[in-house]
Amino acid sequence: MERTEYSELPQRGWPDGERIRADETFETKKDAEVWLSQVEADLSRGDWRAPDVGAVNFRIYAEKWVEERELAVRTVDLYKHLLRLHILPAFGTLDLDEITAPRVREWRAERLRTTKAKTTVAKAYRLLKGIFETAVDDDLVSRNPCRIKGAGKESAAERRIATVAQVDALADSIGIRWRLMVYLGAYGPMRPEELAGLRRRDVDLDNLVISVRVAEPERTNGKRAPGETKSDAGVRAVVLPAFLRKEARQHLAWFAEKGPDGLIFVGEKGAPFRRTSFGRKWRRARAAAGLPDGFRFYDLRHTGHTLSTRSGATLKDTMVRAGQSSEKAALIYQHSDEERQRDVAAGLDDMVRAERSKHHSGDRAHHSEEPTGS
Template identity: 75%
Template structure:
């Protein structure tokens, strides 16, 4: 049933009454298009109040195209991930979190249909279903970041992710290996890979950073390693050579002197030849693979008696702890590990090469002392493998 003839004119917009008795309202938006209220009103006063609210939004420059949020969340989220320009492993993580935890709930929604109640219901369901608080926290942070960009793009008025503390992870305390345990892991993993264990603990270098180390990056005279690139392995098995995890990841690492013999032996026996030769290659000359090394790591961990949850990455935590005990400050340990956040950058940017040498020297003394103490204890050897230790 169409509206009656004539309409009440106002200073801003117009209202008119339908034959049904209900009222509608319309106005000219800032782009010159006529917009009509999405719903009808019971009274003329209600229609005018709605117009007054629109007029106020326009005057405050808070007006938003009512059709702007009609963008499918799945399409927007997948595009968001591709546009981030993040490292391959991070992109893979985002896509996995979306696929498993976010899209099953929100893939059919438009951006402006995702409301705070729906976000709360989704989070509650994920926590109850998965029991994985850390994964749900990661998923929530990802959803919030995507919708924050949508807010910046003026597709939605306000981010609906407003649950205080929902994105915070409470990590379990990680296991710290002792110096004898690090030595035992290096022995058990085999001569070709033992240096990787030591660099993981006393560098402390990430496995993807070690995978891309070249001969030219190693200087035995100064006991330094230059970290320039990384080669993480994706779940597809693809080796994704590229930049380090962050700009802070590009660094010189000063190694403790007790690793000199380990480093020299590895270069002589196992590294590829030539300046561009990879530092770590398999028995058949193939580049380091996380999957094949993982099997060796799990066997070594069992031989040493380390808990199943002790990851290769936990060697870095061991290195952090030992460096701190040897006198390193927070900024010193963050420089060694190549960690970067905006806040941390201001804290550790002044830790220079000389200070790193002091940290490495303190670490050297600590490990040597621990080895001497361990040597005084009855040794329970496994396999009789020859161990090369010392300066």
Template identity: 70%
Template sequence: MANTKGKRRTFGAVRKLPSGRYQARYPGPDGVMRPAPHTFATSRDADDWLAEKQTEIKKGEWIDPDASAVNFEAYALRWVTERKLAPTSEELYRRLLRLHVLPTFGESDLDQITAPRVRSWRSERLDATGAPTTVAKAYRLLKAIMETAVDDELIRRNPCRIRGAGKESAPERPVATVAQVDALADAMGPRWRLMVYLAAYGPARPEEQAALRRRDVDLENVGVWIRTAEPELTTGRRAPGDTKSAAGRRYLALPEFMRKDLTRHLKWFAEKEPDGLVFVGEKGAPFRRSTFGRKWRRARAKVGLPDDFRFYDLRHTGHTLTTRSGATLKDTMVRAGQSTERAALIYQHSDHERQKEVAAGLDRMVKAARAEPAPVSEENQSGTDLARGL
């Protein structure tokens, strides 16, 4: 039978058990007596543990051990739901949880996820996937969820403390030449030609082009208004909504050589009603990523670009060419629809007139590049001639 006499302390109580070990109990801020989660070899060890608990309570750092017994999977899924994310972000977060985080931590309580477990999990994911960028995204997500748990006072400290683990170090993306952009536009065919040029010389994101309506095209000034975005989810469903950021809502002044492409596309391929889509498939439905992707891969192979050259890399090409044409960093950011918190950029400005000047610089650069003699294969001769005649 346990010794019930107990040894009174100024804070908490310690008693010796029949096993010879010691049990400690203490009053929480709510007055409820709580036992230590384990016993101690000596009364001194029990006293030291009680002193730590008393210090935590005095500093306001005490965490209710019952509150921290919250299942991670339930908490994480609720965390995603409460964020009110854009459809593409929610899809990404749920996929990262399902594939990379929950298999390891799903059955654990929040307080059972420790720094050593996080380190082991990250190392295992890097070895198993060989995808450091994906693992970095998963780590950032786990860290954000656990940081909210700290704010909710469910755990005392975030266990995600690996320096640099959330940083992505993607390789520098390739840049296409003007001739390669023309060749890609030719290879994609008349219906998709304009998409290539808008990506390279806009530069417009794929989801922004998917949302373009006839009313967004300004033929007189040669430009387009980016007002919304319609990314396609992995289910095939379109998710109409806002642009990636407030800076994404913008006017794109385009090079003068694109006037004929804009005019021809509206006449031949865009839906006829004023609010009709600019880009639709051969059967008149909004274009699908899968169908477009097959055309893109064939065109890329025909032009001789590497397999890892993505349609999205045309935006990087556009950024590079815009800078080479004399645009400032702020000009490039405005065209790309990117925002920044750098104080040095707050007082810089790039209005519509400046964007027209940037587009004119692009126009001169592209025309000059097209005027340079270059070896052209017979099968691409007609397409290149068409491009240079615009």
């Protein structure tokens, strides 16, 4: 018997008054009517999707997804990097509705097996999941194919803490032009992009206060991207411990650019410092200070947090000092004003001076015990 194909819906009312072609053919009119009844049931529940609605190329959708979001420039760089190296090679030629949960599981397993980089794969998975969350909201797919529990979580290693002696060793080894940057990273504690944006007008030597107003992160193309701090709390006044007065005065006199808008930190040739060139100096200084390879400049902030807490600072005090914020913290923790920040800086000053004194006393005792020879 000749097969009859009923590929279009019978004459019924459809969304937007369109006549929708089914994505399959039927041998009999009865089969078509059964299918049609199922579609009508989906319509009544609000679950119906046109057969070709998910036929949107993933690459095009993902790149547009990044463009449409208000993201920090470093985040844009990260997302484009993750798409280019990890996501688009697997899914770039597919439509949204062709990317299934099994395909996502296979992709993640392959990335983990090939790269051995759990943290990077977790970031890539979170990005993929976020893109599909929007696709679900846009009614382009009915369900997010990223359903692996815990796949987007990063198991960060415990943050390292440097001792006062190690911070001093880092500052001594990195060179006189950059030693203040090490101290501000630890005892500010300021982010690298905040240090990059500091200018002379931001430094009040009389009161030992640095005003953090902007951030200037360096993009992957090497260009600086002046902009706002990481959060509103990032705009703050940092009271420095008194032992940094001499360091700050000398640095301003010897290395900072002239004029109120002059950058505080510039390279030997007068250009703003670069992550690549500074990174080489950092690695050499880190080795000289006896710190492990994994110790990052950013870990100096954790050192500052820890020392401030030990000197009597509350959690809110350290949050204000470091420019950290969250809605939950804003509701829970009480205000920390500048006077309290001066108390924290004074406690930090006392602690560092005491640690230095013990360290130097130990050196003297060690040398006095060495044999003089005969």
